[in-house]
Amino acid sequence: MPHATDPPAHGPVPDGAPGPAPRTPDGAPATAVRSRVALRVNGVHHELDLDHRVTLLDTLREHLDLTGAKKGCDHGQCGACTVLVEGRRANSCLLLAVALHGCEITTVEGLAGPDDTLHPLQRAFMEHDAFQCGYCTPGQLCSAVGALREAAAGHPSHATAAAALAVPGPAALSAEEVRERLSGNLCRCGAYPAIVRAVTDAGADAAATAAGAEVTP
Amino acid sequence: MRPFAYVRATSLQEAADAYAAHPGSRYLGGGTNLVDLMKLGVETPGALIDVSRLPLAEIRELPDGGLRVGATVRNSDLAAHPLVRSRYPLLSRALLAGASGQLRNVATTGGNLLQRTRCGYFQDLSTPCNKREPGSGCGARDGLHRDHAVLGHSEHCIATHPSDMAVALAALDAEVELYGGAGTTRRVAAAEFHRLPGDRPEDDTVIRPGEIVTAVLLPAPAPGAVSLYRKARERASYAFALASVAVVLDLDPGDGRVRRIALAFGGLAHRPWRAAAAEARLTGAVPDPGAVRDAVDAELARARPLRDNAYKLPLARHLACDAIAELTGAHPGSPATP
Numbered sequence: 001m002p003h004a005t006d007p008p009a010h011g012p013v014p015d016g017a018p019g020p021a022p023r024t025p026d027g028a029p030a031t032a033v034r035s036r037v038a039l040r041v042n043g044v045h046h047e048l049d050l051d052h053r054v055t056l057l058d059t060l061r062e063h064l065d066l067t068g069a070k071k072g073c074d075h076g077q078c079g080a081c082t083v084l085v086e087g088r089r090a091n092s093c094l095l096l097a098v099a100l101h102g103c104e105i106t107t108v109e110g111l112a113g114p115d116d117t118l119h120p121l122q123r124a125f126m127e128h129d130a131f132q133c134g135y136c137t138p139g140q141l142c143s144a145v146g147a148l149r150e151a152a153a154g155h156p157s158h159a160t161a162a163a164a165l166a167v168p169g170p171a172a173l174s175a176e177e178v179r180e181r182l183s184g185n186l187c188r189c190g191a192y193p194a195i196v197r198a199v200t201d202a203g204a205d206a207a208a209t210a211a212g213a214e215v216t217p
Numbered sequence: 218m219r220p221f222a223y224v225r226a227t228s229l230q231e232a233a234d235a236y237a238a239h240p241g242s243r244y245l246g247g248g249t250n251l252v253d254l255m256k257l258g259v260e261t262p263g264a265l266i267d268v269s270r271l272p273l274a275e276i277r278e279l280p281d282g283g284l285r286v287g288a289t290v291r292n293s294d295l296a297a298h299p300l301v302r303s304r305y306p307l308l309s310r311a312l313l314a315g316a317s318g319q320l321r322n323v324a325t326t327g328g329n330l331l332q333r334t335r336c337g338y339f340q341d342l343s344t345p346c347n348k349r350e351p352g353s354g355c356g357a358r359d360g361l362h363r364d365h366a367v368l369g370h371s372e373h374c375i376a377t378h379p380s381d382m383a384v385a386l387a388a389l390d391a392e393v394e395l396y397g398g399a400g401t402t403r404r405v406a407a408a409e410f411h412r413l414p415g416d417r418p419e420d421d422t423v424i425r426p427g428e429i430v431t432a433v434l435l436p437a438p439a440p441g442a443v444s445l446y447r448k449a450r451e452r453a454s455y456a457f458a459l460a461s462v463a464v465v466l467d468l469d470p471g472d473g474r475v476r477r478i479a480l481a482f483g484g485l486a487h488r489p490w491r492a493a494a495a496e497a498r499l500t501g502a503v504p505d506p507g508a509v510r511d512a513v514d515a516e517l518a519r520a521r522p523l524r525d526n527a528y529k530l531p532l533a534r535h536l537a538c539d540a541i542a543e544l545t546g547a548h549p550g551s552p553a554t555p
Contacts, residue, residue: 030222030223030224030235030238030239030264031222032222032223033220033221033222035223051220052220052221052222052223052265053218053220053221053255055252074256075253075256076249076253076319076320079317079319082319085323088293088322089318089319089322090319090322090323091249091319091320091323094248094249094252094253094320094323095248095252095323096223096245096248096252096265098223099223099225099245099248099265099267099269101225143318143319146318146319146322147318150293150297150318153297154297155293155296155297156296156297156302156309156313157313157318158310158313158314158454160313162306165302165306165309165310166302166303166306168297168299168302179453179454180453180454181318182318183317183318183453183454183455184316184317184318184319184320184455185317
């Protein structure tokens, strides 16, 4: 919120005079350690007054009561905090909420449809029993959603063969590709084989649907 | 974490002005390393100047056939760009060999260059580290240093630079563009952007206080040149390099001799290590396995391995020899090509 006593952030500046002092997004002096942050989370708009130190993960868990994203390592190494930011997967523990002002966030709570129809990846995880304790599962799911989108958009991976790297196009996800693309998500229970099967299956279904959509007028 | 002010810059000059107003502040790109270091207490800026929304997210072809990569282009987008994949495949490969899908979606080109070492002593405030706290000593030298440098280290610091991307850029003769305020920019060769530790290990790079990385410039690839990036690590994915190699090779299709070779090592030094001695030996030579091994050994003869990391020398040698052999076999000018 702008402070009435503050000078205007922008305005005529005489030549040689120092410009306006740096401003935080809400017009408060740059010495402030809090800001108002607007986020759209799972389709719902939120305005929050947050300390600049607060990560997206802590915003979700401590301020918005969305505890699906988990705090595992809190250093970007385990992937349990993975969410989608502007549709792309990211470690929410390493993102400062203030830097995401205006962004669209999707957490595991937002993957299901409005009528609670499970996301195809959620269904695949259940069908393949792709978890044991479940702690890493929200991160695995959000990461897999992002990974399938990346593959559909033609993003390569370390496992992509040279020929496919040279000719961009939607990437088919073999088990090897899934293992590589999901390497940022650890599972201490070791449910990896089932996770790989679930994501490979869901990826093949999504690719088939996309291919069908292409030939259908 | 220490409380800090936050400034979202809308122009380069605004960012530079904010830095001048907040000495000791840090520019924020993707934050994947900086925010982590703030959590660890290694970085304690009084202000973050967010440059991630500056209009620097473009990859643009240059009139000379080169490529200009804006500093805020995310690592995943750079790796996936059609022109990078077709003309600079080793750059795509290096990026894709680093970090995880989540991190690559957030990490920026400029931030990748400016990331700090992952030396455990640098990240642990309870131990001495000349890079974190000049004059405090080096915990790694007589400690756990399997991952540390074998080339170019000093008594003050044996850390390695963790970037894969920077190794590819060094081999590609890329340049880093820096904004210094008041409309001034300068360019630094990517291979010279990072420095050796000497007696100032706190300075990872030649960047001056307040300068902002604005772009990486890739020269046009030589027609017919082939390249690759190869990395050895403790696990198959999502781990830093124990050693890595980036090679660009251009053979004379007539006699199979090396017209030009660029060879850079990662994981061995405080900066990507351009193997100038090996390159000089191979230029003009037929790159048969014996000549390649001799050239690589001449480079690695300069190494000073520590108690527990001498394994990096045969590892690096095999990586480089195998990489060059693969490129030689694949090269249109090679006798091995049908």
